[in-house]
Amino acid sequence: MEPDKSWGAVVFDHRNRYLLIHHAGGRHWDHPKGHADPNETPRDTALREIREEAQINAEIIDGFQTEVGWILPNGRPKKVVYFLARRTGECPAEGPEGEILGETWLPYTQAREKITYDTGKEVLDRAEEFLNLRQRSIRKKSGTAAHDELSGDFQ
Helix, strand or coil: CCCEEEEEEEEECCCCEEEEEEECCCCEEECCEECCCCCCCHHHHHHHHHHHHHCEEEEEEEEEEEEEEEECCCCCEEEEEEEEEEEEEECCCCCCCCCEEEEEEEEHHHHHHHCCCHHHHHHHHHHHHHHHHHHHHHHHHHCCCCHHHHHCCCC
16 A cells, blocks of 8 residues: 655744644644645655744745654554754745644753654654754864854744
8 A cells, every 4th residue: 555645844033942733633732734735745745834824934944854654543654754844934825724723932941742653753762863963063163152053033
């Protein structure tokens, strides 16, 4: 049976908070994600889902990509590939009616507690580890605060 494939992103902002979406389907808290539109690349899918689900713009951070999977109740395998994205601003995009119940921005520990499923927590852990390693690497190379380079100047 062909897997059900989706793409999404762990999204962070300039205050090192993570975006969580309250999905209507299943009423769970997780990262933004969804299915690709025809001829859409995985990265474009992730960025569109962020715009539709949270009404924000974001940019993908190179070097991070992770995949998780599970079996859906109907027996079909589910695969989701996640990127890491930095919030860059607001946008007026609107997603499908009734798909999203809400959103929140939380620091790592609180975000991890709020995420409903273990696979979402694992993805967040991987993203946090990637960001921490990258910040340490940047500090070693430049001797300056890495946070500014990673988080950008969006307020």
